[in-house]
Amino acid sequence: MKRAPLKLLSVLGFFLLWAIIAAAVNSPDVPGPAEVGLFVAREASSGELFYNLAVTLSRVAAAFLISLIVGSAIGIVMGQNRAVDRILDPWIIIFVNLPALVIIVLCYIWMGLTEVAAVTAVALNKIPNVVITMREGARSLDPKLSEMARVFRFSRMRTIRHVVLPQLQPFIAAAGRSGLALIWKIVLVVELLGRSNGVGFQIHLYFQLFDVAAILGYTLAFVIVMLAIEFSVVQPLEHHLTRWRPKPA
């Protein structure tokens, strides 16, 4: 637990630096932590903050789950089957290079300004990355363990749960980590372009009012939510899943 105070100190240092810069510039365009904190408190007491955070978070969760499941399925098949890999590889390269904005705009045009279009657009942006990571994972599956499972007549479920998934776990974690960060950034753009609620919409709104404290307030609030997820869900889960690894002394 020696690392915790150091981390805390680092975070405090960040806020201190921010406060000093804000005081030095002394402009309404660069609000200090206190002003931003005040906005967050006001927005929280009206309920507005939590509503918009929840809306954005649910979009992030939906897009995250869809892209992880669909991307994993495609990636694993590609990693295990050379023919499928050759056929789908150019598609993946095309999709991974399509600008997020193009996918979002096209989804809204073709599917209307709907929730489905928003989540689909975000998922489509993320799926190629998941595919590439999971394909790598599927290629690295140990054939010796698969043979063992066959010799001992493991059922399909048993093989997936005890032989395949533990080997894919680091790749799933990597795809998830980078996925969560990328997805919430894209969700904000999607909200800005075609939704009437969520953090992205609020930032758009306050951009038109040039209210920088509000923009930073929403950003800060969401970053805190993501940090909370990282520390309360992602890290303990990872720790649990890698408990079998030999620990460095």
Next chain:
Amino acid sequence: MSADGEESEILRDLAFTLEAGTFTCLIGPSGCGKTTTLRILLGLDRDFSGTVTMPAGNVRTVAVFQEPRLLPWRTVEQNVRLALPPGATPDIQPLFATLGLQAMLDRYPSELSLGLERRVALARAFAVMPDVLLLDEPFVSLDEHTAERLRELLIELWRRHAVTVLMVTHNVREAVQLADRLLLMNGRPAGIVGDVAVPMERSKRSGDRLQQFLDELTRNHAQTVRA
């Protein structure tokens, strides 16, 4: 098929029958196709022409591989239990006791020595109570003391479970100590070049008598057997 994509014939006219409940060792120089033979018997290698006939009924064939092949993310006990057929809950504590694994049940494979991992692999194979057990040089790269102990355990388990054993080894002394019968394999492509019964009782396979048998074996099959 080799790694560079070149096709080569490894085995030809290979034929043998194993008597139920016997212990047979397959001996031959490295790379002559012993492991391939086991892989064919296990159904892991389908690139061959010929037949493998198992006795009628639901015959369980399992293997102890050259490497222990344990699941690193499961404990010793989970590794053994996962190999059991669905729904089966035999009492495997005596097996753990015989193999001296009781204190290790909650450990992960990475915390075990190679010798202990090999014991777990043996436990896993015996826990399913197989009819046929194939072993692929299960005691290589162990110190002689540990290997000797594991050989004794293997014989003890084989006696108790009445299983048909085929073990691949290139350690002739080990083979003569363990087996009822030796199958000698050689050639390119390889086939069976010798079929030798070991007439001595297992308890008497030591000292001069063992040496005498080994000498004779080496003399008769100089191409295949190097003591």
